[in-house]
Amino acid sequence: MDSLTQIVLGAAVGEAVLGKKVGNKAMLYGAIAGTIPDLDVFASFFTDTVSALSIHRGFTHSIVFSVLFAPIFGWLISRFENYKNFKNWSWLFFWAFFTHSLLDAHTTWGTQLFWPLDLRLAFKTIFVIDPMYTLPFLVFLILAMLQKRTTKKRRLYNNIGLIVSSTYLLLTFILKWLAFNQFEEALKKENISYLQIDTRPSALNTILWSANIETKDAYLLGNYSFFDSKPISFEKYPKNHELLLDFAKNEKVKQMIKISEGWYTITKENNQLYFNDLRFGLLSLAPNAQDFVFKYKIETNEQYVNFIEEPKNNRDAKKLLFQLWKRLKGN
Structure with a gap:
């Protein structure tokens, strides 16, 4: 805290x-x-x-x-x-x-x-x-x-x-359980097969909840407010774990995967690899947003692999708070 x-x-x-x-x-x-x-x-x-x-x-x-x-x-x-x-x-x-x-x-x-x-x-x-x-x-x-x-x-x-x-x-345990049931029901209605669900409250409240859903080759991210009147929608993010295969035996890579509890995606931007920790979500509620709260640049050479956390923009944080307040009131 x-x-x-x-x-x-x-x-x-x-x-x-x-x-x-x-x-x-x-x-x-x-x-x-x-x-x-x-x-x-x-x-x-x-x-x-x-x-x-x-x-x-x-x-x-x-x-x-x-x-x-x-x-x-x-x-x-x-x-x-x-x-x-x-x-x-x-x-x-x-x-x-x-x-x-x-x-x-x-x-x-x-x-x-x-x-x-x-x-x-x-x-x-x-x-x-x-x-x-x-x-x-x-x-x-x-x-x-x-x-x-x-x-x-x-x-x-x-x-x-x-x-x-x-x-x-x-x-908060009761609220988490209620939110989990809503996500689970939404997945059943859409006939989505999944491996596991991870739920957490959004910033500053326990009314709006977020979920990460693991499927075979991707993660689905969704939000649910207790004031929602419409069905839950999910955004799909490919795992791209194969992009780390060349470094699979590296100890730092193993540590990072363990720290993220396996909830991560790899993205490639201008030939640069990034490690995205999904447990803390995104800095935006916009569709297909890519600005993860914890995003790490993967620096590599023949001898080592290093992770550098990407700096956050204060404007993004303020924008997110506005979006969260709006989303909290229902979809």
Whole structure:
């Protein structure tokens, strides 16, 4: 999830663990703890694109990290804070780390919660930025912050924030299931044979859902809003996986395919190959759009294969938000 959401969650968890004893400092350290797992993004400054993608939401988002580093941070804070209870500070950091990773597991990218096991947990029920999750949570956190640390109202407001946000998170599973059924029904009506379906919410909401459908030689991409009145339509994108055959044994290529969970297409533009990660969709809802959110230029020579992420245009993002809002209201 985005940084603000993780700060709010971390602060609320910190308050729940230690707010009665240390007041707003519990929120402060909870907020700090809520951002620490995301420091793995700095790996992109020290390694290549593929390695950085492999590292992202890996070790720092695991239960192992929470168990190992919570006592370290707990000990550090207990050294200079007036409240010296090492165990309670450690619990604060553990729960802030763990809930951060658990929340990220609901997004499309997911987390390696059970690292070092080679398993990425991704429920794909919520977008990385969702105002319906964050804003009510933030309001109740601020209300709690304004109360004295010993008052019942403070704990009440904080608990309401945690309950409301958690309830919404559970609701997204139901919404995903309903959207999945709609995609499945649409495929049956059109007599489309498919291998698998992958669904996810679109940006900033859980009303408009997107689906990737794998067929033998192509992927079908479609959108469904709970306000739709017309049948779902699908756009076809050829896999073109054969364009990577010359590099099939290359480790970077194998890693990239694994990172994308097999949801990728290869396109060729002016003799240049591109790797398109389908899990995050397109920057446009226009028919036959080719501007994928995550598109990588494949650089090759006799010795190596390298992937370079294509830069995104802010104008495309603004245009997409307008298109999403329009599409959300129904087809």
